[in-house]
Amino acid sequence: MSAMNQPLGQTWVQKATGPVLWKWIGRALLVVGAVVLVLFPLSPSMSAQNTVILALVFAISASGLNIITGYAGYLSLGQGAFLGIGAYTGAILSRAFPDVSPFAWVPIGGVVAAIFAVLLGLVTYRTRGAAFVIITIAFTLLVQFIARNWDPVTNGSTGITLPLPDWPRELGNWPFHLVLVALLAASLLMSWWIRRTKFGTGLIAIREDEGKAGTIGINAPVYKLLAFGLSTIFVGMAGAVYGYYLTYVDPIGMFAIMQSLLIVLAVILGGRGSLWGPVLGAFLLIPINDWANTVFSGGNFRLVILGALLVLLILLLPAGVLPSLEKLRDRLHTRGTVGLSGKRLDFDAAITTAPVSRPVDPDKPLLEVRGLVKSFGANRAVDGATFTVPEGSITALIGPNGSGKTTVFNLISGVMTPDAGEIVFDGKPIGRTAPWTRAHHGIGRTFQITRLFKEMTVLENVVAPLRDFEFRQLGSGAVSGAEAKRAEELLHFVGVAEYKDVPAHALSYGQQKLVELAQVLILEPKLIMLDEPAGGINPTLIERMGELIRELNRQGTTFLLVEHNMPFVLGLCDPIRVLARGAVIAEGSPDAIQKDPLVLDAYLGDDFMLEGESKTQSVPTLGEGER
């Protein structure tokens, strides 16, 4: 195939320009679908109309759920509750004000649902993973319990009957239908907007790695609260319409876990994280659900069908229909072309672009750590560590494995809170602040095992960090002009510019380290903390890493690095702090450290010596630590 002879690096470009045809097919399908959907009440079959109205309600709910489950990665089995809360809000208000059309309460249903969601978000802001799923189940059952027992307001288990539609019979379902179509359109518009803004990128960063997201300046709690609220607002509105349509709400019907399950199933079936997936899922699922209900009179048959569908989906098609189709399309398109993965790194880009320049005062400590303590159970991993990092230095933190180096890093970057001790950065105490606040102050870090956002492209990874937090910044484009240009410069600077459109998980470990460095650099931090920058990467890359660090340091960036590669450390760093059993046992210049009997005993070993000058030399590592 001729594609084999193409210069490397065109694959991804080609992917972006190739499928114009697909785009048009997609658009045509969309227009046809939208027209059919809007005009559907022309259908003579009342039961088909009913199915479409239910599908609309569930499509709105699924599209909302997609924001927290698809984008932010928080699985909720409580989305049905917000539909119920909206429906109950409408019903309670209709009962109190019988003269007003129930449609008037639709916006209020949305607001009430969003308030509940934000409250739930406040309650759960510390919980992740399994605990979050559990709490959403508990939330649904708790709301059901309240609806069942708060008789004066909710009329208990009996439920509330709403007035019948007050419009002429000829209009049929049109008002219900059109209001729901409008809500679905609004919901999709919001979802689309979120996906292409900083807000959306932040949510995806949270999904991929919430801890890491904090260290690059993403204020996860605020993002999550907003996402919770937005994910339910149209759902609450749809709930108010739904209750009116059914003319009846009761605790069992409205707050059944099955409702939530249908919504989750729709999202997964269609494809989580994709804009149209949840809608497609709802329109596939609701007819199946209806069929099971009417033809087989529901009950056990419906449970078996839905249960089996869920099990099979998870086992056979976990990505969902739309993303799987997209993948298939991309496979057809890139067949016969060559990827980038095997290629040597291109270092021709001499380090020219100066990322930042700032004056330094070498007598001033940029970072001061005093008496830091952190225990895990009975193990005091950090036990009174005290040291400084002078401004403009490349300071190393060395010590045997388990001496507490990475924990010190975690305490400084805010991934963990110290049990005792102080951390002063640039004159300000930061020991109790959130990770993103520290990132905003000018601390950037990398991780020992790289933690890029795997599903994002390299470029998206580099533009994801945020230098501060403002509400209006949430709405700006995810990858926008000046920032994208800057990110490309940085990728060039670290030598991986060619990979900018490749998903991060496709890169090698060493390449990921370089991208993570670029990701930190875009924050323009005053202090960069590198956790084993030379670990697990090849000698050429190690050399490259050393050059980069030195160059950045010349421009005024201070470094603190943890490293076991002693030639690398001794050639690059001054001063050096030696950590053993959680405390600093020695500090000073490389020469002094190499001769310090305490250090030789605790870490380097008494047979340690370096021959001659070893600046950035990357010979096999001596003193691996476990001596």
Place this chain on the structure above:
Amino acid sequence: MIAFLQALILGLLIGAVYALMASGLTLIFGVMRVVNLAHGAFAILAAFLTWTLWSALGIDPLLSIPIVVVAMFVIGWLTYQGTVRFVRGSHMSTSVLLTFGIGLLLEGIMGFIWGNRSHTARTGYTDASLQIGDMFLPVAQLISAGIAVIVIVLLWLVLSRTWQGRAIRAASVNDSAAKIVGVNAQKVSAFTFGLGIATLGAGGAMIAVIYPFVPGQHDQWIARLLAIVVLGGLGSLPGAVIGALIVGVGESMATAYIGAAWPVAIPFLVIFIVLLVRPQGIMGTRLREDAVA
């Protein structure tokens, strides 16, 4: 005072049965980080198996426990090999949804086989009580609690004294390190899943005598069992026991002093409060999160 003591003892008795049922849930989570939302459905299944043995063959429900335990072990083992195995190591939500689907499937299948009306295995001692002073202690619950304690002790012996048990504990502390020292993670997980469902089965047999049960009840059971393991700390066996006793007493006190509708709400309230105040539970510990990816 008598009423209080009565409620306390009843709570502790039922708490022992809850502890037995929750031990499997916490064990499975500990080893494979899977929250088994089908746990409630498996409990009801065990109750139906017990009921069938009793009504068809006349085997006493509590004496049938060994048979039910073996049957449930096989069912658990097969469930792992047929489904859960394929989602190990993927995102938490995947296994949650998978087991939720399994729970629904089981609920539907049980409905087909046994119908959706309420069942109880009514034995000679179902309504019998032992009178001590002014207190009445239901015989079925006394025996059940006794058996529950025995099974929990047996489970603890298996975990601490046998190679299989040590492998399970190793895998729950550090999966990859266990692999390195020759623990076959898949085998251990399958065994754990079977073991977890088997101990649950013993509890299910007791439910058959103590409570009326229907297939649709499984979400109520899963809420209760989740509350227990969340309270005790996900993955901790002693935690599950303490959590179960607290939830048992809490429900019993709520019935005695607040009203018959309230015990249902206890689990949800427990989940909310625990996850707010101490997300790691009573016995759970927080470890460094960055060490092993």
